[in-house]
Amino acid sequence: MGWRSRWSGDAQGFDGTTPGDEPAAYVPLCFKPRLTPNWTDTDRWDDYWLYLFARLKPGVTATRAAAVLNGPYGALVEEQSKGPRFYYRKQLDRFLKSRLTLKDGSHGKSAMRTKAEFR
Numbered sequence: 001m002g003w004r005s006r007w008s009g010d011a012q013g014f015d016g017t018t019p020g021d022e023p024a025a026y027v028p029l030c031f032k033p034r035l036t037p038n039w040t041d042t043d044r045w046d047d048y049w050l051y052l053f054a055r056l057k058p059g060v061t062a063t064r065a066a067a068v069l070n071g072p073y074g075a076l077v078e079e080q081s082k083g084p085r086f087y088y089r090k091q092l093d094r095f096l097k098s099r100l101t102l103k104d105g106s107h108g109k110s111a112m113r114t115k116a117e118f119r
Contacts, residue, residue, distance in 0.1 A: 062102045
């Protein structure tokens with residue numbers, strides 16, 4: 001089953017998530033080690049470099065989706081805080097309380113639009 005039929009996706013007309021900064025190419029995530037050979041870290045679940053975006057299923061609210069995602073996320077945060085590479089010791093309480101935030105992505109990820117609206 002292809003991604004289009006599985007996820008109801010249509011990449012035609014998709015110009016990326018940042019208005020004014022359209023990518024020249026789209027590359028599968030599994031290519032990252034070849035594209036950045038001195039910084040792969042795809043085997044480290046505690047390395048933050050990837051921002052995700054998704055569509056909500058019809059009828060599912062952002063509040064409900066956040067609640068469903070933050071259950072496992074909270075467990076991962078707690079597990080990460082106990083690891084040997086954890087470096088937020090001074091901010092442990094704040095880190096343990098962190099949760100995913102869902103934002104409306106219909107206008108992209110750029111501040112360009114917001115700045116243009118206030119001129």
